[in-house]
Amino acid sequence: MMVGFVSGLSCVPRRGGAVRTNVASERTERKQALEEKKKARRDISHVRVPSFDKTLRDLELGQLNRNRVSTLQINIGLTCNQACSHCHVESSPSSKETMPRIVADRLVKLTQSENDISTVDITGGAPEMHEQFRPLVLKFRELGLKIIDRCNLTILEQIPDAANFLAENEVKVVASLPCYTADNVEAQRGDGVFDSSIAGLQQLNSLGYGLPGSGLELDLVYNPGGAFLPPAQARLEEDYRRELKRAFGIQFTSLITIANMPIKRFADDLRRSDKLEEYLHLLLSKFNPSTVDKVMCVDQIHVAWDGQLYDCDFNYALEMPVRMPAGQSSEERPEFLPKGMTVFDVEKWSDLNNMRIRTAKHCYACTAGTGSSCGGALAD
């Protein structure tokens, strides 16, 4: 009896374990299938506009190459306290991806021996929520680099000492505020975001951010609430300055305008409203050749939270990593890393100079009108 009982019992976990494993793998397969479907739905390669490379060739603008890496853009992880409708990396509170220490240490090691890097631009998710954020800021500050934190403002309420940490380390804050009215902001970024953003801006102002002569820079970012290009940056900046000062006493350094990329959640919106073709044609019709040699990928590299390298954060969102040159792979490369080129496959950042940029039809959003980049418009 006893043996049978024990033997019977010992079978239960094995059978249960097998069932659980099957259920888990079915779930993973279902998730992968859904992801593939989503990717196919968002694919814009079929839209009837010429490839970006063809347009460059037809206009005798050559091909897009990285000149020299002077800006390191780091996506420190995808966890965010918000889940905005236009977010091109699809961050949310449930995203768990965060930069492991081994990748953060490698970034510092590569940067220590590189004179060309002048700026480190940290994005996410909400960068301040990630474990490696403060150690990286402190290390890059020791190296005398300009540090940018892409801050969503609402996180400053949730992490009470975050603003002080940024000010003490003279980190430039670049904050999204797609409008100076509550309705427009909340349509893109969620209920309650406007008031919390205003409180965050007031807190930053109280520390000197955005005030003339303080040395603490505070830039705001505008992106359109639909399938249209941003208005002229300088004119919109005047409106923001007047309205934010009048209604809330808020000051800031500059306004940055960014065009919406036809990828991820915004691509879904365009498809749902049947505006995908129209938007791509708008971007093409506004192609501005004078912006081509200023697009941000020509002097930056984007490092994802897992150490993989991309030409920009949009290529990251589209899973278009920098291609590994034939035969190049380092022995220091940890096993868990993906197959594309990573921080462990370069000896110095300048190894990435003069490499060809991977382009696709989304690149038209960088070259339309006055152009668009993480630093704002590219032409007058």
Ligand code: SF4
């Ligand atoms: S705050 Fe930024 S990172 Fe977070 S969901 Fe919104 S757009 Fe994405």
Ligand code: SF4
């Ligand atoms: S999306 Fe813009 S920054 Fe990225 S590769 Fe294309 S042109 Fe360069």
